Amino acid sequence: MTTKYDRILIIFLLVFAIILYCFTLCFAFDVSDTVRVSLDGKEYGRYSLLTDEDIKISTEYGNCTLSVKNGEAEVLSSDCPDKYCENMGRISKGSQVIVCVPLHLVIDVVGNSSVDKVAY
Amino acid sequence: MNKGKKVVLMGIFIALGLVLQYMESLIPIAVLPGGKIGLSNIVTIINIYLLGPLNAIIIATLRAFLGALLFGGVSAIPYSVVGAILSSSLMGYMIVKTEKFSPVGISVCGAVTHNLGQIIVAMATFMSFRIIVYLPVLIVLGVLGGFITGICALKILKHMRNLPRQYKTLT
CATH class of the missing domain: 2.60.320.10 (N-utilization substance G protein NusG, insert domain)
Structure with a gap:
C-alpha cells in the first residue's frame, strides 16, 4: 500500500516540523x-x-x-x-x-x- | 477522448472538488486558518493519473479560485490559489518524474505544500516573519490530512484500473 519512500518522507516531514518548532521557541527568549x-x-x-x-x-x-x-x-x-x-x-x-x-x-x-x- | 468530452469531465471534477471543499468546511476542525483535511486533493491526485498533470493543475487552480470566491472572501483567494498551484504542480511532478511514491506519499506532499503556500502568502501579505511559528503545526496537520486523503485516493484508483489512464499507480 505505502512504499518505503512514503514512510521516509512522512518521518522526515515530522522530524522537520519538530526542529522548526524548537526554532520558533527561540522567539520566546526576549x-x-x-x-x-x-x-x-x-x-x-x-x-x-x-x-x-x-x-x-x-x-x-x-x-x-x-x-x-x-x-x-x-x-x-x-x-x-x-x-x-x-x-x-x-x-x-x-x-x-x-x-x-x-x-x-x-x-x-x-x-x-x-x-x-x-x-x- | 475528444476535446468536448474532456472539457465536460474537467468541469465535473471542478464541481466535485468544490462540493468536497464545502463539505469539509462544515466539519469544525478550525484549529488554525488553513487547517483542514483537504478532501479536494483526492480529486487532484486522481486527475493527475487520469488526465495528466497539466489538466490536473488547471482543475485544481480553478477549483481553488471558485472555492475561495464562494466560501471564503476575496481576501482568501490568493491563499487558496497559490496553495493549489504549488501543491498540484509538485504532485504532478512527483507522479510523472519519480516512480517511487504511492498516492499516500504524493498526497502528504501535496497537503504540506498547500499549507506552505498559504504561509508564504501570509508572510508576504503581512510582511511578518513571525507567522512562521504556525508552520510546524500546519506541517503535522498536512501529514495527517494528506495521509487520510492519500488512502482515499489509493482506494479509488484501485477501482479505476480499467479506465483509460495516463499514468499507472505503483500498487
Whole structure:
C-alpha cells in the first residue's frame, strides 16, 4: 500500500516540523511584556501586557477588540466573518502569534528593548 | 477522448472538488486558518493519473479560485490559489518524474505544500516573519490530512484500473 519512500518522507516531514518548532521557541527568549499589533505589515501600536485593559483596534477592514488580562492578550471580539482570531487563544510569549486575515492584522509579543513609544 | 468530452469531465471534477471543499468546511476542525483535511486533493491526485498533470493543475487552480470566491472572501483567494498551484504542480511532478511514491506519499506532499503556500502568502501579505511559528503545526496537520486523503485516493484508483489512464499507480 505505502512504499518505503512514503514512510521516509512522512518521518522526515515530522522530524522537520519538530526542529522548526524548537526554532520558533527561540522567539520566546526576549523579555516579553509588550503586545504588538501590526496592520498591513506596518506597526499599528504596542500595548503593555502588564496592565489589564481592552484595546479597540479600528481598521478600514473592520474593528476588533484586544483584551489584555493577567499578562496575556486575546481577541475578545472581531468583525471578521470567520472568527478564527477569537478562537486562537491567549498569547503571552514571543513564539505565539494571533492573525486575523480579513482585518489584515498580526498580533504578536515583543520585548521592551526597541520601543520608543509604549501606550499604556 | 475528444476535446468536448474532456472539457465536460474537467468541469465535473471542478464541481466535485468544490462540493468536497464545502463539505469539509462544515466539519469544525478550525484549529488554525488553513487547517483542514483537504478532501479536494483526492480529486487532484486522481486527475493527475487520469488526465495528466497539466489538466490536473488547471482543475485544481480553478477549483481553488471558485472555492475561495464562494466560501471564503476575496481576501482568501490568493491563499487558496497559490496553495493549489504549488501543491498540484509538485504532485504532478512527483507522479510523472519519480516512480517511487504511492498516492499516500504524493498526497502528504501535496497537503504540506498547500499549507506552505498559504504561509508564504501570509508572510508576504503581512510582511511578518513571525507567522512562521504556525508552520510546524500546519506541517503535522498536512501529514495527517494528506495521509487520510492519500488512502482515499489509493482506494479509488484501485477501482479505476480499467479506465483509460495516463499514468499507472505503483500498487
